[in-house]
Amino acid sequence: MALYETLPYQVLESFGTIELRQYDDHMLASTKTTINRKEDSGFNNVFNYIAGANDKQTKIKMTTPVVTHVEEGQLVTSFYVPSKYDKTTVPKPVGGRVYIEENTSSLYLVITFKGRSKRVNFDKHDQQLLKFIEEHPFEIISERLVFQYQPPFIPGVFRRNEVAYRVKRAM
Numbered sequence: 117m118a119l120y121e122t123l124p125y126q127v128l129e130s131f132g133t134i135e136l137r138q139y140d141d142h143m144l145a146s147t148k149t150t151i152n153r154k155e156d157s158g159f160n161n162v163f164n165y166i167a168g169a170n171d172k173q174t175k176i177k178m179t180t181p182v183v184t185h186v187e188e189g190q191l192v193t194s195f196y197v198p199s200k201y202d203k204t205t206v207p208k209p210v211g212g213r214v215y216i217e218e219n220t221s222s223l224y225l226v227i228t229f230k231g232r233s234k235r236v237n238f239d240k241h242d243q244q245l246l247k248f249i250e251e252h253p254f255e256i257i258s259e260r261l262v263f264q265y266q267p268p269f270i271p272g273v274f275r276r277n278e279v280a281y282r283v284k285r286a287m
Contacts, residue, residue: 120180123196144194151191158193165214170207181263226280232272258282
């Protein structure tokens with residue numbers, strides 16, 4: 117049994133470390149913050165939400181991955197809302213720092229790698245993924261997404277990280 121619920125997906129095609137995935141409708145608890153060097157500035161806001169800073173004062177189980185991306189010069193940090201909730205039952209954030217967003221079913225191209233959560237690692241794999249997309253019939257329809265599955269105290273060799281883009285098939 118897994119320690120954390122992971123955002124479910126279906127692998128439609130595999131190309132080595134790159135996968136074309138289908139993610140169904142899901143919700144994210146998200147926050148926007150100033151970008152810092154480690155790109156971890158929003159983690160505590162969303163963690164406080166799942167620790168009980170919500171209208172029901174309910175503790176919500178931690179999920180994976182932690183998703184980050186840059187939007188309009190701000191860092192967006194998100195946790196996947198566990199599948200037991202829907203838009204009518206999800207606890208509402210309090211305090212104005214966290215918001216719930218709904219994502220509809222979409223295709224993503226994802227590259228998986230192990231190692232520390234350092235910008236150089238994400239950038240290296242991002243370039244590999246972008247080269248793959250350029251050579252195949254896909255069009256990027258999102259910003260770069262970073263998926264991190266393990267906490268910082270886990271040694272890099274045991275960490276699963278991913279870079280992803282929402283895509284559509286090009287005509």
